[in-house]
Amino acid sequence: MSSHPRRRRGVLPGFNLALGFTLVYLGAIVLLPLCALVIRSAALTVQQFWDVVTAPRLMASYRLSFGASFIAAAINTVFGLLLAWVLTRYRFPGRRIVDALVDLPFALPTAVAGIALTALYSNNGWIGRYLEPLGIKVAYTPVGVLIALVFIGLPFVVRTVQPVLEDLERELEEAAATLGATPWQVFSRVIFPVLLPALTTGFTLAFARAIGEYGSVIFIAGNMPMVSEITPLIIVTKLEQYDYTGAAAVATVMLLVSFSLILAINALQSWNRRRYTRQD
């Protein structure tokens, strides 16, 4: 393993240049500024840091940010799978349009999404006015946060599951069906296990994206301390109170979470790739 790549590295040129450039660019744009953040928060003692990041208002915001992100990602996993399934397996009018527009939440600026969703779900909006008589309040409640996060997370599950579904070997399903399996059994025993890694990746991506989301959420959240205040908003609030160190401390916590999630996604994928090749 160790001598093999070195031999091959010799053949193609440009490794040093490419890697060097990558590291310098990444270092300057991403790593150095992130270091500034961590160092800034290191101005606090461990005890102070702990007190800042576990203050009751922050704990409530973690519960909301992580809880709503988790539920949103879960909803999107279910409906994302459904959408991906329908898009790859069935033909229906408008399929191509739906297929193209699935990415809209990714391409639409978050602030635009935020004001549009607020306009829709406030109790005089198109959707909100029908929910109001039912006693359901969406805008300016944690449910509003959830709606915004569902919106921005949708593409991730669909787009990770879709290609896998398309490449799924039909022979397997047909074989199972020939052997007398019901469609549901084919799905749950044959298809689902193959989809599981992609579903998990999609879920984690949607989750990771939702935790940090700011633009679309602040318009619809209501921003009540202890109730509908997301963690990124607390960072902004601290900043506006000139509390740079506190803002940096909370940001460091979020950064750690983000990085762990990214590591998890990548580990999941390389594990998955290995598993697949071993089967071969």
Added chain:
Amino acid sequence: MESKTLHPAGLTADMTTIELMAEPLRAGGWLVSEAYAPPARRPRTRGAPPLVRRLLIASAVAYFALVVLTPLVAVFYEAFRKGAEFYLASLSEPDALAAVRLTLILALIAVPLNLVFGVAAAWAIAKFEFRGKSLLVSLIDLPFAVSPVIAGLIYVLMFGLQGWLGPWLSAHGIKVIFALPGLALATIFVTVPFVARELIPLMESQGKDEEEAALVLGASGWQTFRRVTLPNIKWGLVYGAILCNARAMGEFGAVSVVSGHIRGETNTMPLQVEILYNEYNFVAAFAVASLLALLALVTLVVKTIVEARTHEVSAR
């Protein structure tokens, strides 16, 4: 060196079984970015009973309409609430034009830089083995998961007057945050992963046999890259650039922290939307927002075309 003697792109004939088997998983790849092929096979009609099928389609489309379509329709509806004349007037207002200009400039800075970075990173990662590769990949992904607010904050801590470099920059009359460079940095930060993430799986799947063959036949490194690699990754590049561009133009949280909000100067389009909204000028706010939504739609159209092209090329 004729590049046509080599396979143009996608699945090469001499692709190993392992690579073929890994193909579907590469798709498990990442993000929206994966250029999947539209189904070439005739969609199957057997399987689930027709009623179930219809139910599935109906619920999927209903969910889609509720989550994605209604906000889009709402943007355009609100933008045209006072008629087309008012709509055009809102867009030709000097501050709105300045915002459009700034947003274009930022995209023109961020997209090419991230294209170069993406190619370099993908070249190193996809074509070579080295220690710490998976960590590097994770670091490239990191800006995707970092809250945009944090992305703005880090540049304030770096370049702000109370930050590391701020006093020095101020003494030398260099403005970074609250000016174009800071906005550009924040935009670049949030769009770092997109091109690289698009190219890495593509170049990995293509392997390096073609490049090696070209080199053996006497092409220089640069020639090999231009004549062999570049044509192979062309559509991946376009695709990455589109995603990068969409995100660059639409970023709100990060630029909001470093903008300074000077009218007609440091307000990007998303910030202009917020400003108009705060001036009770809702129709104008939605008008600018509709431009951004339009951009998103154009992005998706181009993306669909590119996908079709990618598929065509790889099916050949």
Added chain:
Amino acid sequence: MKNRIRALLALTAFLTAAAQADVTLLNVSYDPTRELYQEVNAAFARQWQATNKEKVTVRASHGGSGRQARSVIDGLEADVVTLALAYDIDEIAEKAKLLPADWQKRLPNNSAPYTSTIVFLVRKGNPKNVRDWDDLTKPGVSVITPNPKTSGGARWNYLAAWGYALKKFGNDEAKAKGFVASLFRNVPVLDSGARGSTTTFAERGQGDVLVAWENDAFLALKEFGPGKFEIVVPSVSILAEPSVAIVDRVVDKRGTRKVAQAYLDFLYSEEGQDIAGRNFYRPRSQKASAKYAKQFPRVNLFTIDQIFGGWTKAQKTHFADGGVFDQIYQPGK
């Protein structure tokens, strides 16, 4: 090809176009002054052109008062700051040393060329019969106000309510806290800025009463059309003094002290005072006050110095992390 070059040139021209002026000033201000300074800036440019034969462009930046002050501290090169409260300018003086600590003494009237106060905006016909601060604490009355941690206007709102409660309960701090706490229990949405709250109340239809800057309440009547809302003036309120100051370090570096000083002086001139009155700010000059007297209802006003002993103290007691406002939102209290 020719067309392409032409298109490219047009694009370049579009991208590099920028208004070139002889002198520029940057006025970093807070949210509700957008309309005021739009008018002031144009009038000042006319006056400067007439007297000094020089073109001056005043650039404006608006946002939450705290956010704006933070930007100046971080290096946004503001020649003048016109913020919602003196505390935010104090912070600029203290944290970044961009102007002397005694800045407030440099201009007349505590460096506040115009004043305002806090009033209520209710829906047409006042269905919940809101008359005074007491009504905001009643169950079933939904109150919209921004977050005092981020919005300058919201701090004035909060302090106005607190001042009323102190008067009512004979300076009993604990009872005042209970009063303000029950008021905030009626708040369903805390926007980060005053403008956000007005939008939430007026456009999104949330809440029965909006606690707002007087000038913003008048503007809302104008912008959202008459006959939709009514202004209710409480029995007592706070005298809000939005302060203005020159940022010394910036004007000295950019060589704009003279024009910046003239700009602030213009605010105190009869023309500037008239513009303030027209934009629903209470002018200081006798002439303008008399002219707009009918517009502004009489309110018993107390100052922040009388009740709270100045901004620094009020900020520390009420709005700092762990302060009274945070305690109100602490669970179980």
